[in-house]
Amino acid sequence: xxxxxxxxxxxxxxxxxxxxxxxxxxxxxxxxxxxxxxxxxxxxxxxxxxxxxxxxxxxxxxxxxxxxxxxxxxxxxxxxxxxxxxxxxxxxxxxxxxxxxxxxxxxxxxxxxxxxxxxxxxxxxxxxxxxxxxxxxxxxxxxxxxxxxxxxxxxxxxxxxxxxxxxxxxxxxxxxxxxxxxxxxxxxxxxxxxxxxxxxxxxxxxxxxxxxxxxxxxxxxxxxxxxxxxxxxxxxxxxxxxxxxxxxxxxxxxxxxxxxxxxxxxxxxxxxxxxxxxxxxxxxxxxxxxxxxxxxxxxxxxxxxxxxxxxxxxxxxxxxxxxxxxxxxxxxxxxxxxxxxxxxxxxxxxxxxxxxxxxxxxxxxxxxxxxxxxxxxxxxxx
Ligand SMILES: *Cc1c(COP(=O)(O)O)cnc(C)c1O
Numbered sequence: 001x002x003x004x005x006x007x008x009x010x011x012x013x014x015x016x017x018x019x020x021x022x023x024x025x026x027x028x029x030x031x032x033x034x035x036x037x038x039x040x041x042x043x044x045x046x047x048x049x050x051x052x053x054x055x056x057x058x059x060x061x062x063x064x065x066x067x068x069x070x071x072x073x074x075x076x077x078x079x080x081x082x083x084x085x086x087x088x089x090x091x092x093x094x095x096x097x098x099x100x101x102x103x104x105x106x107x108x109x110x111x112x113x114x115x116x117x118x119x120x121x122x123x124x125x126x127x128x129x130x131x132x133x134x135x136x137x138x139x140x141x142x143x144x145x146x147x148x149x150x151x152x153x154x155x156x157x158x159x160x161x162x163x164x165x166x167x168x169x170x171x172x173x174x175x176x177x178x179x180x181x182x183x184x185x186x187x188x189x190x191x192x193x194x195x196x197x198x199x200x201x202x203x204x205x206x207x208x209x210x211x212x213x214x215x216x217x218x219x220x221x222x223x224x225x226x227x228x229x230x231x232x233x234x235x236x237x238x239x240x241x242x243x244x245x246x247x248x249x250x251x252x253x254x255x256x257x258x259x260x261x262x263x264x265x266x267x268x269x270x271x272x273x274x275x276x277x278x279x280x281x282x283x284x285x286x287x288x289x290x291x292x293x294x295x296x297x298x299x300x301x302x303x304x305x306x307x308x309x310x311x312x313x314x315x316x317x318x319x320x321x322x323x324x325x326x327x328x329x330x331x332x333x334x335x336x337x338x339x340x341x342x343x344x345x346x347x348x349x350x351x352x353x354x355x356x357x358x359x360x361x362x363x364x365x366x367x368x369x370x371x372x373x374x375x376x377x378x379x380x381x382x
Contacts, residue, residue: 092139092322098110109133125154141164144278181201291353
């Protein structure tokens with residue numbers, strides 16, 4: 001093994017978290033100010049977030065919700081998804097993407113992914129369409145837009161899981177208003193992080209109106225109230241919206257830090273046999289939410305699990321995005337006749353996400369790279 005001169009010999013002294021939040025004094029002050037304002041539930045700050053988030057993604061409207069999961073669940077309901085319907089989605093996602101289909105009483109139909117970027121394969125989607133297909137729910141994995149043109153061409157409503165795609169641009173068009181509803185997450189690790197929260201952006205007034213009815217029982221006039229729909233309690237607190245507003249102010253600054261980190265990873269991983277990043281399409285803007293590599297057991301000398309444990313021993317935190325949802329216990333038991341999805345199943349054994357957060361310094365990422373080089377030298381033995 002040819003040793004690179006920059007490579008350090010020993011492991012990092014403190015644990016490097018996988019994706020720590022990047023909050024500063026601005027967020028702390030904004031929370032304090034919100035608490036002093038006396039308005040804790042949804043109010044002026046969540047309304048401001050709706051306007052500013054929609055403006056950032058170029059959509060007509062935004063609806064703030066309690067989570068990305070609620071954003072997808074209520075969007076499916078707004079699209080009329082219910083019992084007897086099928087919704088086609090990707091197996092390479094967080095289980096919430098499948099769960100929300102189940103919550104609507106519909107059946108999740110998993111279509112296989114492309115080997116390049118692990119986004120849903122439009123040809124597999126086309127093959128899975130039946131007369132019961134009510135919607136398609138693609139994920140922009142890691143921040144790489146799925147092939148929306150091909151999905152939209154099927155003529156079935158598309159609702160996007162854009163939890164990773166806040167900054168993404170697909171063929172020159174910003175992700176946020178390209179389909180019926182685009183669902184973002186404000187979870188603690190996401191590119192705009194409030195701790196918890198979600199946002200749906202849409203150009204469709206009916207969808208926005210339905211979401212506002214579904215998220216909260218609205219107040220009526222005077223002391224009277226009435227309900228026209230059995231709504232959920234899925235609105236966003238102003239305390240969290242205040243954090244999200246600060247994060248939105250920093251979204252491009254944070255993206256620039258991650259872009260630097262990703263460039264360092266790309267250069268390092270290019271030297272390591274059997275380890276390669278997911279493909280990023282140069283025609284698009286990738287949101288760089290995750291840096292996912294695939295570990296080929298033959299060429300890398302060990303499997304993903306061995307690499308993950310060895311990196312943990314090196315004090316480097318990693319994560320897995322994702323295990324195929326259709327192979328998880330609930331889905332195997334509830335839908336025992338799921339077809340095999342060979343591309344997704346192989347990927348589920350190979351993917352490993354390296355530390356990536358604007359809270360990391362360049363030196364932190366160099367530590368992660370040095371550790372990966374040491375582990376690779378040990379396993380690949382060259
Ligand atoms: C985070 C995430 C979600 C869920 O978002 P929450 O805000 O945690 O409910 C959904 N899909 C994907 C792909 C995610 O990464």
